[in-house]
Amino acid sequence: MINFSDMEKIDRNVYVSKETSNSDKEHLLTIINNSKNRVENLCGSVEADPVFVICNSHEDYTNFGMYKVDGLTVIYPFETFVIISPDGINENVISHEICHAELYERIGFFDDDEIPLWFHEGLASLVSHNQPKSFDGIKKIWNKRSKNGRVRIDLNEIASYDGFYGSPAILDLPYWRAALEVSRWYKISGKEGLLELVTSIKSNKDFESSYIMIEEKNLK
Ligand SMILES: [Zn+2]
Structure with missing residues (x-):
């Protein structure tokens, strides 16, 4: 399961590495917003409400059991997590993951x-x-x-x-x-x-x- 103890909550459902600067936090929220807009254009609306875990350090990323990929969407029956690596903090990667979360949300876990x-x-x-x-x-x-x-x-x-x-x-x-x-x-x-x-x-x-x-x- 996801352990948030090393992360800082900067918005509802948005967690970042503690060392993230204030300007990076603000920039990140803009990226997430723009990424949702891309998915909205494709699907008509965004119904998914995943928890974003944005790792600014590779250490945090590996702590979540991640390696190799820039981002990953992890689904559980009642919660979806979008986990992003330091190399994946951009609209292209985050939009891609939100789109996975959106399809999961609409189709359902089962x-x-x-x-x-x-x-x-x-x-x-x-x-x-x-x-x-x-x-x-x-x-x-x-x-x-x-x-x-x-x-x-x-x-x-x-x-x-x-x-x-x-x-x-x-x-x-x-x-x-x-x-x-x-x-x-x-x-x-x-x-x-x-x-x-x-x-x-x-x-x-x-x-x-x-x-x-x-x-x-x-x-x-
Ligand atoms: Zn993918």
Whole structure:
């Protein structure tokens, strides 16, 4: 569990390392606010209310059991934590994590398994850039990274935790592959489609048929 004893509370649900300067604290609250705005643009509103744990020191970060990644969203049935490393204190990383928290919030702890990881990461990748990334923009990047399609990643290969994060040889390619697919779908289905997908899964329909059905409906 999260132990806040070494952290300072600077706002409701925002904890920082004790050595954080006042100007950094203020800047941080602005970053969180701007990051929420990015997610609001994507999802229509922000329903998630995660607890932010912003580590200004690597020591604090490792104390929370973190390493390697710039940020992580940790979910429990009644609470979600967004834990950020010293390298992740920026809008790109924090928006990405809030987007994960948002999808968890809307789907619910117990239905989250229904969502393939490529959808979670693909959706979060749509807010983790300075410029909002459209399908066309991501396609250009993907073509370059995949050597014009010579590198192939099947979505089924990156649906599970091990499949998505398991291959260090391909670095961030799964993120771009996931972003390519989700931006393609989002361009057709839009915000409304995203909300419909959530509702559909919450009423016990499976992800895949809901995903396809919503896209087909919006293509008409
Ligand atoms: Zn992510």
